[in-house]
Amino acid sequence: MSDAETPVPEPALTVGEHDPKLDKRLEDELDAFNAAATDGAEHAEFSVRVTDEDGELVGGLSAWTWGGLCGIHLLWVREDRRAEGWGAKLLRAAEEEAVRRGCDRSTVSSYTFQAPGFYQRQGYTEVGRVPGMPGGHADVYLFKKLG
Template structure:
């Protein structure tokens, strides 16, 4: 079979889906259908009720992935981030997860996560330039 390779700097969502579909089918054939649960804890402004931060993640394949953790600068150092992480860990345990994983940058919060029992299982140096991206996990 001969195929052509075409480069585009403006891929569409349809392009993404066309690439993802056979990959997803193969992954399911090897590991089974993933049960994905999306979760979030929202921080709301007491005046207007708008979401000003929180924790967003997913549970799949027996692991929780924390995709986003954001605490407004005015609330940092007051235990809000720690409380969000404690609640996420409780949910992960309740769901029977093996562990929790996340990624963070050297200029963000690796020390914060270490204090919560996370360890580095991978890193990408000089990403972005002059910094490191850490991949961390906590076994439950």
């Protein structure tokens, strides 16, 4: 058998538990692909937090910026502090940071049992939804122009 006729082994396909190293590799590869496809637009992450007088977390927000877009990833406020406006303050601080980083628009998704109404009260507009979430819920996608 000549070299041209040597069979190429098939890659191995495996399914397993969550793999943080795989996640990191996928993120790195996709970030590189996305940067090339978007003329090198930088992707960066940031966070906003509120702590009480004892240093305990009251609430927090994580977000990313990429090519003028801010994506709100996670926003949570401790149950005993939810009626105090911390969600709006966290979101406003994130939007201000996004503008400082050159963003002019923001996006977020929220399940129907979470907070789409909250985001709408903060000026976000629903732009789509994906039905079929557990319990008969949907994932709602929202958008806002900043500045």
